[in-house]
Amino acid sequence: MAIHPGPADHRLLGLLCSLRPRLFRNLLLLLWTLLSCDLRGTAQGPGEWTPWGSWSRCSSSCGRGVSVRSRRCVRLPGEEPCWGDSHEYRVCQLPDCPPGAKPFRDLQCALYNGHPVLGSQKTYQWVPFHGAPNLCDLNCLAEGHAFYHSFGRVLDGTPCTPGAQGLCIAGRCLSAGCDGLLGSGAVEDRCGLCGGANDSCLFVQRVFRDAGAFAGYWNVTLIPEGARHIRVAQSSHNHLALVARDGRYVINGDGVLSPPGTYEVAGTRVVYTRGVGPEETLQASGPTSQELLLQVLLREPNPGVHFEFWLPRERYGPFQSQAQALGWPLRQPQPREVEPQPAETPVVPEAIPARVASLTPDPCGPCPDSRGRAHRLLHFCGSDFVFQARVLGRHRQAQETRYEVRILLIYKNRSPLRTREYVWAPGHCPCPSLAPHREYLLAARRLVSPDGTQDRLLLPHAGYARLWSPAEESRVLLAARRCPV
Protein backbone atom coordinates (compact mmCIF):
# COMPACT_ATOMS: atom_id res chain seq x y z
CA MET A 1 0.00 0.00 0.00
CA ALA A 2 1.52 3.33 -0.97
CA ILE A 3 1.62 6.05 1.65
CA HIS A 4 -0.18 9.15 0.57
CA PRO A 5 0.45 12.38 2.41
CA GLY A 6 -2.65 13.74 4.12
CA PRO A 7 -3.57 17.46 4.18
CA ALA A 8 -1.50 18.07 7.33
CA ASP A 9 1.53 16.51 5.66
CA HIS A 10 0.99 18.72 2.65
CA ARG A 11 1.14 21.79 4.82
CA LEU A 12 4.35 20.61 6.43
CA LEU A 13 5.85 19.83 3.03
CA GLY A 14 4.86 23.24 1.71
CA LEU A 15 6.60 24.84 4.65
CA LEU A 16 9.75 22.84 4.19
CA CYS A 17 9.80 23.39 0.47
CA SER A 18 9.57 27.12 0.88
CA LEU A 19 12.48 27.28 3.29
CA ARG A 20 15.89 28.22 1.94
CA PRO A 21 18.32 25.28 1.73
CA ARG A 22 20.96 27.15 3.75
CA LEU A 23 18.71 26.79 6.78
CA PHE A 24 19.05 23.06 6.78
CA ARG A 25 21.52 21.56 9.12
CA ASN A 26 22.31 18.52 7.10
CA LEU A 27 22.22 17.31 3.59
CA LEU A 28 20.09 14.33 4.44
CA LEU A 29 17.18 16.47 5.43
CA LEU A 30 17.58 18.52 2.27
CA LEU A 31 17.43 15.41 0.16
CA TRP A 32 14.42 14.12 1.98
CA THR A 33 12.70 17.41 1.43
CA LEU A 34 13.51 17.53 -2.25
CA LEU A 35 12.16 14.05 -2.68
CA SER A 36 9.00 14.86 -0.78
CA CYS A 37 8.41 18.05 -2.74
CA ASP A 38 8.94 16.16 -5.95
CA LEU A 39 6.60 13.41 -4.90
CA ARG A 40 3.88 15.89 -4.13
CA GLY A 41 4.22 17.56 -7.49
CA THR A 42 3.79 14.47 -9.71
CA ALA A 43 0.93 12.10 -10.39
CA GLN A 44 0.34 9.77 -7.53
CA GLY A 45 -0.13 6.52 -9.37
CA PRO A 46 -3.18 4.31 -9.31
CA GLY A 47 -5.61 3.77 -6.47
CA GLU A 48 -5.89 0.61 -4.42
CA TRP A 49 -8.26 -2.28 -4.88
CA THR A 50 -10.38 -3.48 -2.00
CA PRO A 51 -9.99 -7.21 -1.35
CA TRP A 52 -12.07 -9.44 -3.61
CA GLY A 53 -15.62 -10.07 -2.48
CA SER A 54 -16.85 -13.64 -2.28
CA TRP A 55 -17.88 -15.69 -5.30
CA SER A 56 -21.50 -15.40 -6.33
CA ARG A 57 -23.78 -18.39 -6.68
CA CYS A 58 -23.52 -20.31 -9.91
CA SER A 59 -25.47 -18.60 -12.72
CA SER A 60 -27.14 -21.86 -13.67
CA SER A 61 -29.11 -24.30 -11.60
CA CYS A 62 -27.59 -27.37 -13.29
CA GLY A 63 -24.64 -28.11 -15.54
CA ARG A 64 -22.06 -25.45 -16.25
CA GLY A 65 -22.39 -21.82 -15.34
CA VAL A 66 -20.36 -18.93 -14.08
CA SER A 67 -19.87 -17.34 -10.76
CA VAL A 68 -18.46 -13.88 -10.36
CA ARG A 69 -16.68 -11.87 -7.73
CA SER A 70 -15.80 -8.21 -7.70
CA ARG A 71 -13.74 -5.58 -5.99
CA ARG A 72 -13.77 -1.83 -5.84
CA CYS A 73 -11.12 0.69 -6.64
CA VAL A 74 -10.47 3.14 -3.83
CA ARG A 75 -8.97 6.37 -5.18
CA LEU A 76 -7.73 9.37 -3.34
CA PRO A 77 -8.14 12.69 -5.13
CA GLY A 78 -5.62 12.89 -7.96
CA GLU A 79 -5.04 9.17 -8.15
CA GLU A 80 -5.42 7.26 -11.37
CA PRO A 81 -7.89 4.42 -11.81
CA CYS A 82 -6.70 1.04 -10.48
CA TRP A 83 -5.01 -1.35 -12.85
CA GLY A 84 -6.68 -4.64 -13.58
CA ASP A 85 -10.22 -5.95 -13.69
CA SER A 86 -12.93 -5.22 -11.21
CA HIS A 87 -14.68 -8.53 -11.92
CA GLU A 88 -13.47 -12.09 -12.16
CA TYR A 89 -15.50 -14.91 -13.59
CA ARG A 90 -14.96 -18.59 -13.05
CA VAL A 91 -16.67 -21.66 -14.34
CA CYS A 92 -18.88 -23.47 -11.88
CA GLN A 93 -19.99 -27.00 -12.51
CA LEU A 94 -23.19 -28.27 -10.99
CA PRO A 95 -24.59 -31.77 -11.50
CA ASP A 96 -25.69 -32.39 -15.08
CA CYS A 97 -29.06 -31.07 -16.10
CA PRO A 98 -31.87 -33.64 -16.29
CA PRO A 99 -32.43 -34.97 -19.80
CA GLY A 100 -34.85 -32.81 -21.74
CA ALA A 101 -34.16 -29.72 -19.64
CA LYS A 102 -34.38 -26.54 -21.69
CA PRO A 103 -30.91 -25.07 -22.37
CA PHE A 104 -30.15 -21.64 -20.93
CA ARG A 105 -30.19 -19.90 -24.30
CA ASP A 106 -33.54 -21.48 -25.26
CA LEU A 107 -35.01 -20.15 -22.03
CA GLN A 108 -33.79 -16.66 -22.83
CA CYS A 109 -35.35 -16.72 -26.30
CA ALA A 110 -38.56 -18.18 -24.94
CA LEU A 111 -38.95 -15.14 -22.66
CA TYR A 112 -40.14 -13.25 -25.74
CA ASN A 113 -42.74 -15.85 -26.73
CA GLY A 114 -46.16 -14.38 -27.11
CA HIS A 115 -44.99 -10.84 -26.48
CA PRO A 116 -45.31 -8.23 -29.18
CA VAL A 117 -41.91 -7.25 -30.48
CA LEU A 118 -40.55 -5.43 -33.49
CA GLY A 119 -43.02 -2.55 -33.06
CA SER A 120 -46.09 -4.52 -34.16
CA GLN A 121 -48.75 -6.48 -32.31
CA LYS A 122 -47.68 -9.71 -33.99
CA THR A 123 -46.22 -12.30 -31.65
CA TYR A 124 -43.90 -15.20 -32.33
CA GLN A 125 -42.37 -18.26 -30.74
CA TRP A 126 -38.61 -17.83 -30.45
CA VAL A 127 -35.86 -20.42 -30.58
CA PRO A 128 -32.11 -19.85 -30.59
CA PHE A 129 -30.48 -19.11 -33.92
CA HIS A 130 -26.80 -20.08 -34.08
CA GLY A 131 -25.96 -18.76 -37.54
CA ALA A 132 -25.56 -15.08 -36.61
CA PRO A 133 -22.13 -13.45 -36.35
CA ASN A 134 -21.85 -12.73 -32.64
CA LEU A 135 -22.24 -15.92 -30.64
CA CYS A 136 -22.92 -13.97 -27.47
CA ASP A 137 -25.89 -12.02 -28.83
CA LEU A 138 -29.27 -13.45 -28.06
CA ASN A 139 -30.16 -14.25 -31.66
CA CYS A 140 -33.54 -15.92 -31.83
CA LEU A 141 -35.38 -17.34 -34.81
CA ALA A 142 -39.10 -16.74 -35.15
CA GLU A 143 -40.43 -20.25 -35.42
CA GLY A 144 -42.14 -20.87 -38.74
CA HIS A 145 -40.68 -17.67 -40.21
CA ALA A 146 -37.54 -16.99 -42.12
CA PHE A 147 -36.09 -14.27 -39.93
CA TYR A 148 -34.26 -13.93 -36.68
CA HIS A 149 -33.98 -11.09 -34.26
CA SER A 150 -31.20 -10.08 -32.00
CA PHE A 151 -32.40 -9.26 -28.48
CA GLY A 152 -29.06 -7.87 -27.27
CA ARG A 153 -26.58 -9.89 -25.30
CA VAL A 154 -27.18 -13.28 -23.76
CA LEU A 155 -26.92 -13.52 -19.98
CA ASP A 156 -23.49 -14.15 -18.51
CA GLY A 157 -22.67 -17.83 -18.33
CA THR A 158 -24.58 -18.84 -21.48
CA PRO A 159 -22.54 -21.34 -23.53
CA CYS A 160 -21.26 -19.64 -26.70
CA THR A 161 -22.48 -22.58 -28.78
CA PRO A 162 -24.14 -25.77 -27.60
CA GLY A 163 -21.58 -28.25 -26.35
CA ALA A 164 -18.61 -25.88 -26.65
CA GLN A 165 -16.33 -24.94 -23.79
CA GLY A 166 -16.58 -21.15 -24.11
CA LEU A 167 -19.06 -19.14 -22.06
CA CYS A 168 -20.42 -15.68 -22.76
CA ILE A 169 -19.44 -12.91 -20.38
CA ALA A 170 -20.59 -9.37 -21.08
CA GLY A 171 -21.21 -10.29 -24.70
CA ARG A 172 -17.81 -11.88 -25.28
CA CYS A 173 -17.09 -15.56 -25.68
CA LEU A 174 -14.42 -16.52 -23.16
CA SER A 175 -12.87 -19.85 -22.35
CA ALA A 176 -11.49 -20.82 -19.00
CA GLY A 177 -7.77 -20.81 -18.34
CA CYS A 178 -6.21 -23.62 -16.37
CA ASP A 179 -6.87 -21.55 -13.23
CA GLY A 180 -10.62 -21.89 -13.94
CA LEU A 181 -10.94 -18.15 -14.55
CA LEU A 182 -12.69 -17.20 -17.76
CA GLY A 183 -10.56 -15.20 -20.15
CA SER A 184 -7.48 -15.41 -17.94
CA GLY A 185 -5.53 -17.08 -20.74
CA ALA A 186 -3.62 -19.06 -18.12
CA VAL A 187 -2.11 -22.25 -19.51
CA GLU A 188 -0.28 -25.15 -17.99
CA ASP A 189 3.45 -24.94 -18.47
CA ARG A 190 5.60 -27.90 -19.50
CA CYS A 191 5.87 -28.91 -15.86
CA GLY A 192 2.10 -29.12 -15.48
CA LEU A 193 1.95 -25.98 -13.38
CA CYS A 194 -0.87 -23.60 -14.22
CA GLY A 195 0.61 -20.27 -15.28
CA GLY A 196 4.12 -21.54 -14.53
CA ALA A 197 7.27 -20.52 -16.35
CA ASN A 198 8.70 -23.97 -17.09
CA ASP A 199 11.08 -23.59 -14.20
CA SER A 200 9.92 -26.31 -11.84
CA CYS A 201 11.12 -29.01 -14.22
CA LEU A 202 14.05 -29.66 -16.51
CA PHE A 203 14.09 -30.43 -20.18
CA VAL A 204 16.00 -33.50 -21.22
CA GLN A 205 16.81 -33.67 -24.90
CA ARG A 206 19.34 -36.11 -26.26
CA VAL A 207 20.22 -38.16 -29.25
CA PHE A 208 21.16 -41.76 -28.76
CA ARG A 209 23.34 -42.17 -31.76
CA ASP A 210 25.75 -44.95 -31.25
CA ALA A 211 25.33 -48.62 -30.72
CA GLY A 212 27.30 -51.73 -31.18
CA ALA A 213 27.64 -53.97 -34.12
CA PHE A 214 24.82 -56.36 -33.59
CA ALA A 215 21.11 -56.55 -34.14
CA GLY A 216 18.68 -56.72 -31.27
CA TYR A 217 17.29 -54.60 -28.48
CA TRP A 218 19.40 -51.80 -27.10
CA ASN A 219 18.61 -49.66 -24.09
CA VAL A 220 18.24 -46.04 -25.08
CA THR A 221 17.12 -44.40 -21.87
CA LEU A 222 14.99 -44.72 -18.80
CA ILE A 223 12.06 -42.34 -18.79
CA PRO A 224 11.48 -41.65 -15.13
CA GLU A 225 8.16 -41.43 -13.35
CA GLY A 226 6.72 -37.93 -13.59
CA ALA A 227 8.01 -37.28 -17.11
CA ARG A 228 5.87 -35.03 -19.29
CA HIS A 229 5.73 -34.15 -22.96
CA ILE A 230 7.68 -37.18 -24.05
CA ARG A 231 8.70 -37.26 -27.70
CA VAL A 232 10.83 -39.87 -29.37
CA ALA A 233 11.67 -40.07 -33.05
CA GLN A 234 13.94 -42.04 -35.30
CA SER A 235 14.21 -42.44 -39.06
CA SER A 236 15.57 -45.80 -40.13
CA HIS A 237 14.51 -49.41 -40.50
CA ASN A 238 15.18 -49.84 -36.79
CA HIS A 239 12.23 -49.79 -34.41
CA LEU A 240 11.49 -48.05 -31.17
CA ALA A 241 10.43 -50.27 -28.31
CA LEU A 242 8.91 -49.39 -24.99
CA VAL A 243 9.09 -51.51 -21.87
CA ALA A 244 6.86 -51.06 -18.82
CA ARG A 245 8.23 -51.25 -15.31
CA ASP A 246 7.22 -54.89 -14.93
CA GLY A 247 9.36 -55.80 -17.94
CA ARG A 248 6.40 -56.19 -20.25
CA TYR A 249 6.82 -54.75 -23.74
CA VAL A 250 4.24 -52.13 -24.59
CA ILE A 251 5.34 -51.51 -28.15
CA ASN A 252 7.37 -53.64 -30.56
CA GLY A 253 8.29 -56.33 -28.07
CA ASP A 254 9.66 -59.80 -28.73
CA GLY A 255 10.53 -58.96 -32.28
CA VAL A 256 6.90 -58.47 -33.25
CA LEU A 257 5.96 -55.08 -34.64
CA SER A 258 2.98 -53.40 -33.02
CA PRO A 259 0.46 -51.52 -35.13
CA PRO A 260 0.63 -47.73 -34.94
CA GLY A 261 -1.93 -46.41 -32.49
CA THR A 262 -2.50 -45.35 -28.94
CA TYR A 263 -1.18 -47.47 -26.09
CA GLU A 264 -2.08 -46.97 -22.44
CA VAL A 265 0.82 -47.36 -20.07
CA ALA A 266 2.15 -45.74 -16.92
CA GLY A 267 -0.99 -43.66 -16.52
CA THR A 268 -0.62 -41.97 -19.87
CA ARG A 269 -1.43 -42.57 -23.51
CA VAL A 270 1.48 -43.21 -25.80
CA VAL A 271 0.82 -42.46 -29.45
CA TYR A 272 2.96 -44.57 -31.74
CA THR A 273 3.28 -43.65 -35.40
CA ARG A 274 5.21 -45.39 -38.15
CA GLY A 275 5.58 -43.75 -41.51
CA VAL A 276 6.73 -45.23 -44.75
CA GLY A 277 9.67 -42.83 -44.60
CA PRO A 278 10.83 -44.96 -42.74
CA GLU A 279 10.26 -43.05 -39.54
CA GLU A 280 8.75 -43.69 -36.17
CA THR A 281 7.60 -41.50 -33.32
CA LEU A 282 6.36 -42.02 -29.81
CA GLN A 283 4.55 -39.21 -28.03
CA ALA A 284 2.94 -38.98 -24.64
CA SER A 285 1.81 -36.01 -22.64
CA GLY A 286 2.34 -37.69 -19.30
CA PRO A 287 2.93 -37.33 -16.45
CA THR A 288 4.01 -40.94 -16.28
CA SER A 289 3.03 -42.78 -13.12
CA GLN A 290 5.97 -45.15 -13.36
CA GLU A 291 9.30 -45.53 -15.03
CA LEU A 292 9.48 -46.64 -18.65
CA LEU A 293 12.41 -48.06 -20.53
CA LEU A 294 12.96 -46.90 -24.08
CA GLN A 295 14.80 -49.27 -26.35
CA VAL A 296 15.64 -49.47 -29.99
CA LEU A 297 15.47 -52.68 -31.96
CA LEU A 298 18.42 -52.48 -34.28
CA ARG A 299 18.30 -53.94 -37.75
CA GLU A 300 20.74 -51.55 -39.36
CA PRO A 301 23.29 -49.02 -38.12
CA ASN A 302 21.56 -46.50 -35.92
CA PRO A 303 21.36 -43.01 -37.42
CA GLY A 304 20.08 -41.66 -34.11
CA VAL A 305 17.15 -41.91 -31.74
CA HIS A 306 16.02 -38.44 -30.68
CA PHE A 307 14.24 -38.26 -27.39
CA GLU A 308 13.08 -35.52 -25.11
CA PHE A 309 10.92 -35.07 -22.06
CA TRP A 310 10.41 -32.76 -19.14
CA LEU A 311 11.31 -33.98 -15.68
CA PRO A 312 10.41 -32.61 -12.25
CA ARG A 313 13.59 -31.09 -10.88
CA GLU A 314 13.83 -33.54 -8.03
CA ARG A 315 13.84 -36.48 -10.43
CA TYR A 316 16.69 -35.18 -12.51
CA GLY A 317 19.51 -36.18 -10.17
CA PRO A 318 18.35 -39.79 -9.80
CA PHE A 319 17.73 -39.97 -13.54
CA GLN A 320 21.20 -38.72 -14.24
CA SER A 321 22.85 -41.23 -11.93
CA GLN A 322 20.75 -44.07 -13.34
CA ALA A 323 21.78 -43.00 -16.79
CA GLN A 324 25.34 -43.11 -15.69
CA ALA A 325 24.86 -46.50 -14.04
CA LEU A 326 23.50 -47.70 -17.35
CA GLY A 327 26.84 -46.20 -18.33
CA TRP A 328 24.98 -44.32 -20.96
CA PRO A 329 26.24 -47.50 -22.49
CA LEU A 330 24.47 -46.38 -25.48
CA ARG A 331 24.96 -42.70 -25.66
CA GLN A 332 28.67 -43.06 -26.16
CA PRO A 333 30.36 -45.12 -28.80
CA GLN A 334 30.33 -48.79 -27.91
CA PRO A 335 33.56 -50.65 -28.17
CA ARG A 336 33.49 -52.78 -31.30
CA GLU A 337 34.08 -55.98 -29.43
CA VAL A 338 30.69 -56.00 -27.73
CA GLU A 339 29.44 -59.59 -27.50
CA PRO A 340 26.26 -60.30 -29.37
CA GLN A 341 23.44 -61.20 -27.02
CA PRO A 342 21.78 -64.20 -28.65
CA ALA A 343 18.73 -64.13 -26.37
CA GLU A 344 17.95 -60.61 -27.49
CA THR A 345 18.17 -60.92 -31.23
CA PRO A 346 14.82 -62.33 -32.26
CA VAL A 347 14.05 -60.39 -35.39
CA VAL A 348 17.05 -60.18 -37.61
CA PRO A 349 19.86 -62.36 -36.50
CA GLU A 350 22.28 -61.04 -39.08
CA ALA A 351 24.99 -58.90 -37.64
CA ILE A 352 25.20 -55.27 -38.49
CA PRO A 353 28.44 -54.41 -40.21
CA ALA A 354 30.71 -52.62 -37.83
CA ARG A 355 30.94 -48.98 -38.58
CA VAL A 356 33.67 -48.16 -40.98
CA ALA A 357 36.09 -45.68 -39.59
CA SER A 358 36.09 -42.55 -41.62
CA LEU A 359 38.90 -42.67 -44.12
CA THR A 360 37.91 -39.51 -45.90
CA PRO A 361 40.35 -36.66 -45.32
CA ASP A 362 39.35 -33.87 -43.00
CA PRO A 363 37.50 -31.35 -45.20
CA CYS A 364 38.42 -28.49 -42.90
CA GLY A 365 41.60 -26.51 -43.26
CA PRO A 366 43.90 -25.65 -40.38
CA CYS A 367 42.86 -23.05 -37.83
CA PRO A 368 44.74 -19.80 -37.33
CA ASP A 369 47.06 -19.80 -34.37
CA SER A 370 45.53 -18.23 -31.30
CA ARG A 371 48.02 -18.74 -28.57
CA GLY A 372 49.28 -16.38 -25.96
CA ARG A 373 48.80 -15.53 -22.34
CA ALA A 374 46.25 -12.78 -22.93
CA HIS A 375 44.02 -15.10 -24.96
CA ARG A 376 44.12 -17.75 -22.25
CA LEU A 377 43.40 -15.25 -19.51
CA LEU A 378 40.57 -13.63 -21.45
CA HIS A 379 38.82 -16.92 -22.02
CA PHE A 380 39.47 -18.32 -18.60
CA CYS A 381 37.94 -15.31 -16.91
CA GLY A 382 35.15 -14.74 -19.42
CA SER A 383 33.79 -18.27 -19.65
CA ASP A 384 31.42 -20.24 -17.48
CA PHE A 385 33.37 -23.48 -17.56
CA VAL A 386 37.00 -24.44 -17.82
CA PHE A 387 37.81 -28.11 -17.80
CA GLN A 388 40.00 -30.87 -19.04
CA ALA A 389 38.16 -33.22 -21.37
CA ARG A 390 38.70 -36.10 -23.67
CA VAL A 391 36.94 -35.90 -27.02
CA LEU A 392 34.91 -39.06 -27.55
CA GLY A 393 33.28 -38.14 -30.79
CA ARG A 394 32.61 -35.41 -33.26
CA HIS A 395 29.45 -34.85 -35.24
CA ARG A 396 29.47 -32.20 -37.94
CA GLN A 397 26.17 -30.66 -38.87
CA ALA A 398 25.43 -27.92 -41.37
CA GLN A 399 25.50 -25.03 -38.94
CA GLU A 400 27.41 -26.42 -36.01
CA THR A 401 29.67 -29.14 -34.79
CA ARG A 402 28.95 -31.24 -31.75
CA TYR A 403 31.66 -32.87 -29.74
CA GLU A 404 30.91 -35.48 -27.17
CA VAL A 405 33.44 -35.18 -24.39
CA ARG A 406 34.26 -36.93 -21.16
CA ILE A 407 35.02 -34.34 -18.51
CA LEU A 408 38.15 -35.30 -16.63
CA LEU A 409 38.90 -32.36 -14.40
CA ILE A 410 37.00 -29.16 -13.73
CA TYR A 411 38.84 -25.92 -13.05
CA LYS A 412 35.86 -23.62 -13.13
CA ASN A 413 32.12 -24.16 -13.40
CA ARG A 414 29.14 -21.94 -12.92
CA SER A 415 26.70 -24.86 -12.87
CA PRO A 416 27.12 -28.59 -12.48
CA LEU A 417 28.76 -30.55 -15.26
CA ARG A 418 28.07 -34.18 -16.00
CA THR A 419 30.80 -36.65 -16.73
CA ARG A 420 29.77 -36.69 -20.33
CA GLU A 421 28.72 -33.55 -22.07
CA TYR A 422 28.14 -32.27 -25.53
CA VAL A 423 30.19 -29.24 -26.48
CA TRP A 424 28.88 -27.29 -29.44
CA ALA A 425 30.96 -25.13 -31.71
CA PRO A 426 29.66 -22.84 -34.45
CA GLY A 427 30.03 -23.91 -38.04
CA HIS A 428 30.87 -27.05 -39.94
CA CYS A 429 34.60 -26.43 -39.50
CA PRO A 430 34.95 -24.73 -36.15
CA CYS A 431 38.09 -23.05 -34.91
CA PRO A 432 39.63 -24.05 -32.63
CA SER A 433 39.01 -27.56 -33.81
CA LEU A 434 39.06 -30.62 -31.55
CA ALA A 435 40.33 -33.98 -32.71
CA PRO A 436 38.58 -37.13 -31.52
CA HIS A 437 40.43 -39.21 -28.92
CA ARG A 438 42.62 -36.31 -27.76
CA GLU A 439 42.58 -34.54 -24.43
CA TYR A 440 42.09 -30.79 -24.21
CA LEU A 441 41.84 -27.91 -21.84
CA LEU A 442 38.69 -26.07 -22.80
CA ALA A 443 36.90 -22.88 -21.86
CA ALA A 444 33.19 -23.04 -22.63
CA ARG A 445 30.19 -20.83 -22.21
CA ARG A 446 26.77 -21.85 -21.18
CA LEU A 447 24.16 -21.03 -23.77
CA VAL A 448 20.51 -21.23 -22.80
CA SER A 449 17.99 -20.59 -25.53
CA PRO A 450 15.48 -17.85 -24.71
CA ASP A 451 12.70 -20.38 -24.24
CA GLY A 452 14.83 -22.39 -21.86
CA THR A 453 14.56 -25.56 -23.88
CA GLN A 454 18.19 -25.82 -24.85
CA ASP A 455 21.00 -25.58 -22.44
CA ARG A 456 24.33 -26.07 -24.11
CA LEU A 457 28.03 -25.79 -23.63
CA LEU A 458 29.43 -23.58 -26.34
CA LEU A 459 33.02 -23.43 -27.50
CA PRO A 460 32.99 -20.00 -29.14
CA HIS A 461 34.78 -19.17 -32.36
CA ALA A 462 38.41 -18.31 -31.61
CA GLY A 463 37.82 -19.54 -28.07
CA TYR A 464 40.23 -21.36 -25.86
CA ALA A 465 40.98 -25.04 -26.54
CA ARG A 466 44.52 -26.39 -26.21
CA LEU A 467 45.82 -29.88 -26.11
CA TRP A 468 46.31 -30.90 -22.52
CA SER A 469 49.87 -30.85 -21.26
CA PRO A 470 51.28 -30.40 -17.75
CA ALA A 471 52.72 -27.04 -18.82
CA GLU A 472 49.42 -25.79 -20.21
CA GLU A 473 47.63 -27.00 -17.11
CA SER A 474 49.88 -24.99 -14.83
CA ARG A 475 49.34 -21.92 -17.02
CA VAL A 476 45.60 -22.43 -16.66
CA LEU A 477 45.93 -22.67 -12.91
CA LEU A 478 47.90 -19.47 -12.99
CA ALA A 479 45.24 -17.76 -15.07
CA ALA A 480 42.66 -18.82 -12.51
CA ARG A 481 44.32 -16.60 -9.95
CA ARG A 482 44.42 -13.57 -12.22
CA CYS A 483 40.74 -13.11 -13.01
CA PRO A 484 39.22 -9.88 -11.79
CA VAL A 485 36.58 -10.62 -9.20
Ligand SMILES: *[C@@H]1O[C@H](CO)[C@@H](O)[C@H](O)[C@H]1NC(C)=O
Ligand atom coordinates in the same frame (compact mmCIF):
# COMPACT_ATOMS: atom_id res chain seq x y z
C1 LIG B 1 7.53 -23.49 -21.87
O1 LIG B 1 8.15 -24.26 -22.87
C2 LIG B 1 7.36 -24.45 -24.04
C3 LIG B 1 8.07 -25.41 -24.95
O2 LIG B 1 9.38 -25.06 -25.14
C4 LIG B 1 7.12 -23.08 -24.69
O3 LIG B 1 6.35 -23.24 -25.82
C5 LIG B 1 6.42 -22.18 -23.69
O4 LIG B 1 6.28 -20.90 -24.24
C6 LIG B 1 7.22 -22.09 -22.40
N1 LIG B 1 6.44 -21.35 -21.43
C7 LIG B 1 6.95 -20.31 -20.76
C8 LIG B 1 6.04 -19.65 -19.80
O5 LIG B 1 8.11 -19.95 -20.90
Ligand SMILES: *[C@@H]1O[C@H](CO)[C@@H](O)[C@H](O)[C@H]1NC(C)=O
Ligand atom coordinates in the same frame (compact mmCIF):
# COMPACT_ATOMS: atom_id res chain seq x y z
C1 LIG C 1 18.57 -52.25 -19.98
O1 LIG C 1 18.00 -51.59 -18.88
C2 LIG C 1 17.33 -52.46 -17.98
C3 LIG C 1 16.63 -51.62 -16.97
O2 LIG C 1 17.47 -50.70 -16.36
C4 LIG C 1 18.33 -53.40 -17.38
O3 LIG C 1 17.69 -54.29 -16.50
C5 LIG C 1 19.01 -54.18 -18.49
O4 LIG C 1 20.03 -54.97 -17.95
C6 LIG C 1 19.61 -53.23 -19.50
N1 LIG C 1 20.12 -54.00 -20.63
C7 LIG C 1 21.31 -53.77 -21.16
C8 LIG C 1 21.67 -54.63 -22.31
O5 LIG C 1 22.07 -52.93 -20.73
